[in-house]
Each structure stands twice: as structure tokens, then as C-alpha cells.
Amino acid sequence: MTRTVAIVGSGYMGGGIAQVMALAGAEVRISDISYDVTLKNRERLIEEARKFVADGLFPADAVERIEARISAAETIEAAVEGADFIEEAVPEKIDIKHDILRRICAAAPPTAIIGSNTSTISIASLAEAVTEPGRFLGVHFSNPSPFIPGVEIIPHAGTSEETVREACAIVHETGKETATVSDVTGFVLNRLQYALFHEATQLLEEGVASAEDIDTLVRTTFGFRLPFFGPFAIADMAGLDVYNFCYQSLQKDFPERFATPKVLSDLIDQGKMGTKSGGGFTDVPAERIPDLIAWRNRAYVKLSKLLDELGPPPMS
Known part of the structure; x- marks a missing residue:
């Protein structure tokens, strides 16, 4: 019908x-x-x-x-x-x-x-x-x-x-x-989008980098991963212990803004370090990790080729 x-x-x-x-x-x-x-x-x-x-x-x-x-x-x-x-x-x-x-x-x-x-x-x-x-x-x-x-x-x-x-x-x-998702202010999409934008504007206002260089870093580094993986899968592949260490480093200058999330500390206390330990935010069986890494690498290479094929966006 x-x-x-x-x-x-x-x-x-x-x-x-x-x-x-x-x-x-x-x-x-x-x-x-x-x-x-x-x-x-x-x-x-x-x-x-x-x-x-x-x-x-x-x-x-x-x-x-x-x-x-x-x-x-x-x-x-x-x-x-x-x-x-x-x-x-x-x-x-x-x-x-x-x-x-x-x-x-x-x-x-x-x-x-x-x-x-x-x-x-x-x-x-x-x-x-x-x-x-x-x-x-x-x-x-x-x-x-x-x-x-x-x-x-x-x-x-x-x-x-x-x-x-x-x-x-x-x-x-x-x-x-x-x-x-739940009915909360900003829902999920905009809370994440505006959290990134807010931090980007902080960096711009502090003179850390230009708007152009911030955009370049976002799209060529962690943003490059985002078509394929969300933040939890990315954290698991990087290692939750690595994330914990990075939070501690950020806290030297930004103790409140980058307080370690409780959910991250709880997983580390349980010995869950991400894909390296077979458990984290996402549970990837140990035997699937080589396939996951190989798929990830192919995806990144194919995205690079696609971007080369498209050429730069006509913004300037």
C-alpha cells in the first residue's frame, strides 16, 4: 500500500x-x-x-x-x-x-x-x-x-x-x-556539533590558530575518521588508557573543562582499555580486531582517493 x-x-x-x-x-x-x-x-x-x-x-x-x-x-x-x-x-x-x-x-x-x-x-x-x-x-x-x-x-x-x-x-x-535519543535540550546532534564549535571558537579567540588552520586540522585528522566511526569506537581503537592520560594532561591548564568522564574511569577500573583488551565502549571480539583495523585502513585510503578526485571545495 x-x-x-x-x-x-x-x-x-x-x-x-x-x-x-x-x-x-x-x-x-x-x-x-x-x-x-x-x-x-x-x-x-x-x-x-x-x-x-x-x-x-x-x-x-x-x-x-x-x-x-x-x-x-x-x-x-x-x-x-x-x-x-x-x-x-x-x-x-x-x-x-x-x-x-x-x-x-x-x-x-x-x-x-x-x-x-x-x-x-x-x-x-x-x-x-x-x-x-x-x-x-x-x-x-x-x-x-x-x-x-x-x-x-x-x-x-x-x-x-x-x-x-x-x-x-x-x-x-x-x-x-x-x-x-532522549528529549533533552539540543538532543544529541546539536549538543555534539556545538560543543566542537564552542571549543573551536575558544582556540580562535585565544589566538592558538586561525579559523582556516582549525578547519584544516578538524577535516584532516579526527574529523577524517568520523564518516566511518563515532567517538566511542575511535576511543576504543586509540586505547582508553591513552584517553585517560590525555585527559590528565589537559587538566593541567583546563581542570574543569577537561575533567575525566566518570564512564571512562569506570571502564579503566574494570580493566577495559578498548579494542586492545577486547572491551570498552564497544565490544569487539579479539579475533575480529585484525579485520577491523584492515577495514579501517582501507576506508581511510579510499576516502583520501575520493577527496583527491573531488578536489578542494570552491570556497575561495
């Missing part, structure tokens, strides 16, 4: 989500502040798809599929009528989102799952405007939504487990990966 999806807010983020859903086979209705804006955004999405096909970023028949499957609804109410899944992607202002969510709930089927693409606002606070809040959660795509593969799934305390499972299934149909 073809899924019916409504995207409320058809700008850059909402429009990209609409493209993703349409390419996955859903019938997608988009709506915006006015029907005229919605129509213009639909045309933009078709033109974008044409360019993405020409650049080899979308499949060859993407324009036809998007043109056939994305329709412009005259109103929000018309968009959500009969929908299975609704994604709210309006501006990051709680009063606007509350108003839109109330309109969605008044017109949508009571069984429709409602997701919000918010990147900063508490899901629980948004849920105050939702009838049947067990069907509501955060479904946070990243910019640019057609091409970034990860999606944050953020239930609030009242979200049903069935809603979480179904929202993950809908996202997986698009070929993307999901990570389910």
Missing part, C-alpha cells in the same frame, strides 16, 4: 524531505503559508531534481517520480487529510509550531503519526499542542536533507513505542539511518 505523507512547511528543509519521501515511493502533499508559495516551492523542487539528476546525485527518473508524487495542497488541512505520516517543518518558533500543530491535529486522522523537524525545541513542549500526543515525536532530518543519511528520532515521555517503531520504519524506507 502506498504511504500518504504530508509535509507542512515546504521550504529548503521541508522541500528536501518531500523529495526524499517521494523518491521512496510515497504520495507526498506539501503545504506552506499560502497556496501560491506552495506551488512555487513544488516547481522549485522539480527544477532542483532536474539539476540533481544532471549532476548524478538523483536517479535518472527522479524528475518524473517527484513530479508525479509531490502535489501542492491548497491548505494545511487539505495536505494532512487522510495522511499516514505528517512532518512539520515550519520556522523554529514555538508559537508558530504550536499553531500549525493544532491545525494539523484538527484535520488529520487520529491515527496519523506526526513528526517535527525541530532541531532545538523540546518535543514535550511542542506536544502540548497535539491531540493524541502518543503519536507525536521529533523526526529531525539534517541539512541538506536529500543527501545527509542520518535522522534523529526524538520521542517525548508520552510517545508510544509503536509510534517510534513506525517513524523509524518510515525513515528507513527512504534509505536513511535513524538514532533514537
Whole structure:
């Protein structure tokens, strides 16, 4: 059965989500502040798809599929009528989102799952405007939504487990990966992103390095690993004892900012030093470690070749 999806807010983020859903086979209705804006955004999405096909970023028949499957609804109410899944992607202002969510709930089927693409606002606070809040959660795509593969799934305390499972299934149909996280300020993606940015600005303000050199170090050293491994897997391969020593060194000048995490100390007390001991944040069997290291090395070499092939980004 073809899924019916409504995207409320058809700008850059909402429009990209609409493209993703349409390419996955859903019938997608988009709506915006006015029907005229919605129509213009639909045309933009078709033109974008044409360019993405020409650049080899979308499949060859993407324009036809998007043109056939994305329709412009005259109103929000018309968009959500009969929908299975609704994604709210309006501006990051709680009063606007509350108003839109109330309109969605008044017109949508009571069984429709409602997701919000918010990147900063508490899901629980948004849920105050939702009838049947067990069907509501955060479904946070990243910019640019057609091409970034990860999606944050953020239930609030009242979200049903069935809603979480179904929202993950809908996202997986698009070929993307999901990570389910708690409803805390900043969720996970932005807490990590802004923690890195904050430390980078500290280094810049202290005159330690230029913005260009900081960016160079991030993308060519630890950032180079991040397409393949998250921070816990990287720590395990480096050795948790090494991390512990580095924390102690950092504490000489930054005792509070770089206090050793308790979870790291606890693992070391248990004799878990990462892959070298067969246990850490990730449990990699000892017999798999040579295969892991060989895979890692191949991945890094292939990424280097890809970057050489692409050339530098056109930023200057």
C-alpha cells in the first residue's frame, strides 16, 4: 500500500524531505503559508531534481517520480487529510509550531503519526499542542536533507513505542539511518556539533590558530575518521588508557573543562582499555580486531582517493 505523507512547511528543509519521501515511493502533499508559495516551492523542487539528476546525485527518473508524487495542497488541512505520516517543518518558533500543530491535529486522522523537524525545541513542549500526543515525536532530518543519511528520532515521555517503531520504519524506507535519543535540550546532534564549535571558537579567540588552520586540522585528522566511526569506537581503537592520560594532561591548564568522564574511569577500573583488551565502549571480539583495523585502513585510503578526485571545495 502506498504511504500518504504530508509535509507542512515546504521550504529548503521541508522541500528536501518531500523529495526524499517521494523518491521512496510515497504520495507526498506539501503545504506552506499560502497556496501560491506552495506551488512555487513544488516547481522549485522539480527544477532542483532536474539539476540533481544532471549532476548524478538523483536517479535518472527522479524528475518524473517527484513530479508525479509531490502535489501542492491548497491548505494545511487539505495536505494532512487522510495522511499516514505528517512532518512539520515550519520556522523554529514555538508559537508558530504550536499553531500549525493544532491545525494539523484538527484535520488529520487520529491515527496519523506526526513528526517535527525541530532541531532545538523540546518535543514535550511542542506536544502540548497535539491531540493524541502518543503519536507525536521529533523526526529531525539534517541539512541538506536529500543527501545527509542520518535522522534523529526524538520521542517525548508520552510517545508510544509503536509510534517510534513506525517513524523509524518510515525513515528507513527512504534509505536513511535513524538514532533514537532522549528529549533533552539540543538532543544529541546539536549538543555534539556545538560543543566542537564552542571549543573551536575558544582556540580562535585565544589566538592558538586561525579559523582556516582549525578547519584544516578538524577535516584532516579526527574529523577524517568520523564518516566511518563515532567517538566511542575511535576511543576504543586509540586505547582508553591513552584517553585517560590525555585527559590528565589537559587538566593541567583546563581542570574543569577537561575533567575525566566518570564512564571512562569506570571502564579503566574494570580493566577495559578498548579494542586492545577486547572491551570498552564497544565490544569487539579479539579475533575480529585484525579485520577491523584492515577495514579501517582501507576506508581511510579510499576516502583520501575520493577527496583527491573531488578536489578542494570552491570556497575561495
